[in-house]
Amino acid sequence: MSGASQVLANDIDPIAGMAMRLNCELNHLDPFPITIKNIINSDAGKWDLIVLGDMFYDEQLADGLHRWLRKCIRMHQTEVLIGDPGRYQFLSHSIHNQLHKVIEYSLPEYTRQENHGLTSSIVWSYQPSSNSLESC
Known part of the structure; x- marks a missing residue:
């Protein structure tokens, strides 16, 4: 659209x-x-944009995703947007210090209740440092 x-x-x-x-x-x-x-962990496709959401619920998955995204950015200058409701695994992962907030949305009450009190979801732009990209 x-x-x-x-x-x-x-x-x-x-x-x-x-x-x-x-x-x-x-x-x-x-x-x-x-x-x-x-x-x-597949070959980095030549994508202009990768949009992903709520993928950092498991540390092993998050680590693999972090490496793969860096490779996509290094090889093809892919833009990466990440949506996350603020789960502990995401906020505590090393990727977090390489993110820039794009926008924050309040979650409706029924979603807050279903998700253990999470109150909002944030869209982040992932912008790893040059040093981080060289190490992939």
Whole structure:
């Protein structure tokens, strides 16, 4: 809807893939390619933008994701936006000191209750230092 010439959606959960297809239909968009294989640690694709959300719930996953994102940025100058509701694993991960807040959204009350009192979600721009990029 924002004019992207190509989109690849990825989630390892097949139900999320179905939800993405339904979202396309609801928004009157032609369905775009969706993969349910784990692409983290695969070759860095030549993407202009990677948008991901709530991926830092597990330290091992977060570490692998951090390395892969740095590689995508180093090789292709990919822009990375990360949405996260402020989970401890994210706030305490080393990636956090390489983020710049883009915008913060308040969560509705029912979402706060379902998510153990988390009150907002923030979109971050991931901008690793040059030294960090050289070490990948």
